[in-house]
Amino acid sequence: MAQVSAGVDPARSAVFAPLSDVGRAELVERRLQDAITSGVLHDGERLPSESQLGRRLGVAVVTAREALEALRDAGLIQTRRGRDGGSFVTFDPETARRFTDERIRALSRVELRDASTHYSAIAGMAAELAADRAGEDDVRGLRELVEQEDLSSEGGARRAVARFQLEVAALSQSPRLVREELRLQAEIGSLIWLGLREPDNRARSRAARVAELDAIGAADTEAARAVAVRRIAGGVEWLLDEKSRLEVAAESAEQSAPSPR
Numbered sequence: 001m002a003q004v005s006a007g008v009d010p011a012r013s014a015v016f017a018p019l020s021d022v023g024r025a026e027l028v029e030r031r032l033q034d035a036i037t038s039g040v041l042h043d044g045e046r047l048p049s050e051s052q053l054g055r056r057l058g059v060a061v062v063t064a065r066e067a068l069e070a071l072r073d074a075g076l077i078q079t080r081r082g083r084d085g086g087s088f089v090t091f092d093p094e095t096a097r098r099f100t101d102e103r104i105r106a107l108s109r110v111e112l113r114d115a116s117t118h119y120s121a122i123a124g125m126a127a128e129l130a131a132d133r134a135g136e137d138d139v140r141g142l143r144e145l146v147e148q149e150d151l152s153s154e155g156g157a158r159r160a161v162a163r164f165q166l167e168v169a170a171l172s173q174s175p176r177l178v179r180e181e182l183r184l185q186a187e188i189g190s191l192i193w194l195g196l197r198e199p200d201n202r203a204r205s206r207a208a209r210v211a212e213l214d215a216i217g218a219a220d221t222e223a224a225r226a227v228a229v230r231r232i233a234g235g236v237e238w239l240l241d242e243k244s245r246l247e248v249a250a251e252s253a254e255q256s257a258p259s260p261r
Contacts, residue, residue: 015031015032015035015040015041015186016048016053016056016057017057017182017183017186018056018057018058019031019057019058019059024059024063025059025063025064025066025067025070026067028053028057028059028063028064028066028067029066029067029070029071031057031186032047032067032068032071032076032077033071033074033076033099034103034186034190034191035190036071036076036077036089036091036096037076037091037095037096037097037099037100037190038096038100038155038158038190038193038194039091039096039153039154039155039158040155040158040159040190041089041091042089042091042155043089043090043091044088044089044090044091045088045089046086046087046088047068047077047086047087047088047089049086050064050065050068051064053067053068068087071087072087074095074099075090075092075095076089076090076091076095076099077089077090078090100191100194101246103191104191104194104239104242104243104246105243105246105247105250107191107243109240109243112191112236112239112240112243113236113240115187115188115192115236116192116232116233116235116236118184119184119188119192119232120228120229120232120233122169122177122180122181122184123165123168123181123228123229123231123232124225124226124228124229124232125172125177125225126165126168126169126171126172126174126177126181126228127168127172127212127215127216127224127225127227127228128172128221128222128224128225128228129171129172129173129174129177129221130168130169130171130172130216130224131215131216131218131219131220131221131223131224131225132219132221133171133172133173134171134216134217138171139213139216139217142164142167142168142171142213142216143213143217145163145164145167146160146164146206146209146210146213149206151199151202151203151206154196154197154202157193157196157202157205158190158193158196160206160209161193161196161205161209162185162189164209165181165185165189166178166181166182166185168212168216168228169181171216191239192232192235192236192239193205193235194235194238194239194242195234195235195238195239195242201238204234205231208227208230208231208234209231211227212224212227212228212231215227
């Protein structure tokens with residue numbers, strides 16, 4: 001039975017999963033930027049060296065170096081020299097919020113809905129197969145994982161969702177679904193689960209995971225798929241609403257700004 005190894009943090013695994021489109025510093029920069037602004041990588045945390053980062057992401061060292069330089073210029077990391085040196089995360093909530101808001105505004109509604117369709121297809125199939133293939137011990141282990149979740153913070157809630165998604169993918173017994181889940185977590189997961197900023201959304205997300213878990217335990221493949229799809233769609237709908245709010249706020253700010261003389 002395929003299961004995620006104990007102690008593995010799926011959110012962090014997704015950050016350093018190999019890139020499918022190699023050789024682009026922008027992709028490395030965006031991957032790390034999302035991880036920093038979403039709290040997956042913590043303030044003061046030391047990043048892998050340029051050579052380690054390049055090896056783990058499957059890019060050239062010069063590409064990793066360019067990405068780190070861009071993050072340093074943006075104020076998201078700082079570099080120290082010497083034996084204990086390296087690149088360290090410098091998480092600032094205001095800076096993180098600004099970067100996240102800019103990323104949301106830059107994505108079109110078509111892109112977001114397309115991402116939702118793709119992610120829903122992967123998560124839905126993983127849940128359906130898990131309901132068909134998981135044994136009692138598998139379900140018991142997943143239930144214990146849900147019961148131990150720490151939803152007191154946005155970061156904890158994100159890690160809980162990432163772990164649950166990857167565990168369900170593992171229970172599908174499909175290595176391809178596991179790899180695609182990791183890729184999607186790195187590509188769009190940090191945005192889809194932005195609604196976990198709000199405590200009410202954390203509670204609703206947990207209730208939906210429990211419902212999906214119950215469906216898997218009951219071997220109800222149709223219900224498991226449906227709940228998984230609704231969870232992804234709900235995250236994207238919150239994101240679309242947030243995009244509208246940001247656009248209205250930006251337009252209002254422009255209208256209220258004093259005209260140049």
